[in-house]
Amino acid sequence: MTDKSTTFIAKSAIKSADLKHRQKINFNIGRYNASVPQGKHQFTELHTARERAKNIKWRAIETLDQQLEQFEKIFTKQGGKVLWAQDSQQALDEILKICTEKNCRTLVKSKSMVTEEIHLNDFLKKNNIDSIETDLGEYIQQLDGEAPYHIVTPAMHKSKEDVAKLFAEKLGTTPGLSPEQLTQVARNNLREKYITAEVGITGANFIISDTGSIAITENEGNARLSCSLPKTHIVIVGIEKIIPSLHDLGLFWPLLSTFGTGQKITVYNSIISGPRQANETDGPDEMYVILLDNNRTNILANTRQRESLYCIRCGACLNACPVYKNIGGHAYGATYSGPIGSVITPHLQGMKEYKHLSYASSLCGNCTEVCAVKINLHELLLDNRNESVEEGLVSSAEKFAWKIWKTASLNRKLMNMGNASIKNKIVNKLFKGWKEHRSKLNFSDKTFNVMWKERYKR
Numbered sequence: 001m002t003d004k005s006t007t008f009i010a011k012s013a014i015k016s017a018d019l020k021h022r023q024k025i026n027f028n029i030g031r032y033n034a035s036v037p038q039g040k041h042q043f044t045e046l047h048t049a050r051e052r053a054k055n056i057k058w059r060a061i062e063t064l065d066q067q068l069e070q071f072e073k074i075f076t077k078q079g080g081k082v083l084w085a086q087d088s089q090q091a092l093d094e095i096l097k098i099c100t101e102k103n104c105r106t107l108v109k110s111k112s113m114v115t116e117e118i119h120l121n122d123f124l125k126k127n128n129i130d131s132i133e134t135d136l137g138e139y140i141q142q143l144d145g146e147a148p149y150h151i152v153t154p155a156m157h158k159s160k161e162d163v164a165k166l167f168a169e170k171l172g173t174t175p176g177l178s179p180e181q182l183t184q185v186a187r188n189n190l191r192e193k194y195i196t197a198e199v200g201i202t203g204a205n206f207i208i209s210d211t212g213s214i215a216i217t218e219n220e221g222n223a224r225l226s227c228s229l230p231k232t233h234i235v236i237v238g239i240e241k242i243i244p245s246l247h248d249l250g251l252f253w254p255l256l257s258t259f260g261t262g263q264k265i266t267v268y269n270s271i272i273s274g275p276r277q278a279n280e281t282d283g284p285d286e287m288y289v290i291l292l293d294n295n296r297t298n299i300l301a302n303t304r305q306r307e308s309l310y311c312i313r314c315g316a317c318l319n320a321c322p323v324y325k326n327i328g329g330h331a332y333g334a335t336y337s338g339p340i341g342s343v344i345t346p347h348l349q350g351m352k353e354y355k356h357l358s359y360a361s362s363l364c365g366n367c368t369e370v371c372a373v374k375i376n377l378h379e380l381l382l383d384n385r386n387e388s389v390e391e392g393l394v395s396s397a398e399k400f401a402w403k404i405w406k407t408a409s410l411n412r413k414l415m416n417m418g419n420a421s422i423k424n425k426i427v428n429k430l431f432k433g434w435k436e437h438r439s440k441l442n443f444s445d446k447t448f449n450v451m452w453k454e455r456y457k458r
Helices: 001-017 021-040 044-064 064-077 088-103 114-115 122-125 136-144 160-171 179-194 222-228 246-261 296-301 306-310 316-320 337-347 351-359 368-369 378-390 396-408 412-416 420-430 448-454
Strands: 080-085 105-111 130-133 197-203 205-210 214-217 232-238 268-270 286-293
Touching: 001 021, 001 351, 021 246, 021 316, 044 064, 044 246, 044 306, 064 080, 064 205, 064 286, 080 088, 080 306, 088 122, 088 197, 088 232, 088 286, 105 122, 105 179, 105 222, 114 122, 114 232, 122 130, 122 396, 130 136, 136 160, 136 179, 160 179, 179 222, 197 222, 205 246, 214 222, 214 246, 222 232, 222 268, 246 268, 296 337, 306 337, 306 378, 316 337, 316 368, 337 351, 337 368, 337 378, 368 378, 396 412, 396 420, 412 448
Parallel strands: 080 286, 105 130, 105 197, 197 232, 232 286
Antiparallel strands: 205 214, 214 268
């Protein structure tokens, strides 16, 4: 058992027993569950819409190299600059180089899971650059020194009372402020940062190949301010976010908003095709797009796991997962939590360290059922388990135990041999790990085969 898996089990045990924590996330997920069915009414054929979206992403991922090269060609013609980052460190080095050239001391940043993946804020802090989260949920998490709890709603695990207490401690506000008052405090603090920041960093929900654009969808307008007010705009985005055409947004934006928050469409939707042009009055002087690999091509090369690159980060699988709803986002110990995180993290950060996440599932299939682009998540979790075994990432004791179990299960005489008490002693002694968090295995006095023979005298 690795240090990561030991920590995961310990954190999961604590959180699953924390009734207040479970009450908060189930309350928030309950509100999500109430709104999503309303948003789905906008689709006359929801199944067809999801199938079509999956097919579009299939085409994009199967021709990923061509799509990215087309994006780069068109975006560069429009005055933008494209940088390719093989891993986290290359991306961080490129960002630092740009910030150094611009004498950047303050940077505003909109919500971006990719920047969490490369630990951008910590890196900038070490280089004396003040990175300010401008999304309200991310701003709350940054004040509290925590990573995002959820890929769509970063502070889902906090109640309004928790946030009011945090603001009072960190910002000196009056205790017990209402959500509206708390939002106003955050807004007043952040407005000044937009104006003084030398650089703005955003992610991108989609990279659009045929127009050389990036698309951002949000509810607060902070991303739009982060990319338009500073003189330099940096986009960092995973290479899998590509879609072939601008026309595809007519499908993907409603799907993302409906499955992400239950809205028909999010409040602010922006398409950005480069820096400010000669005939435009606002926008940045320079715009960079950093295309991040960071082991995504490993997933691309894996024909069984390639499907996971279709994900549009709506977060629906997290909200549906019984495991996530009990242990929460931080227990996973990875940037991406929930079912999709359990699928991709072992390939992004190492199967040896993170294979345990693929076992943190009931395999109920609810994640697959709710996926906006119909990724077979529960099957991919099984594929991960299979790969970990094929790579030899299991202990000798576990191998031996399952070999004995397989041998006995495939041999009818062995299954019928002995009484129940003897079988129970052998199996429960053999599978010690099983009964640590479960009741003991108990065999019936007679196997089904024996009872069948007795009934029909065969």
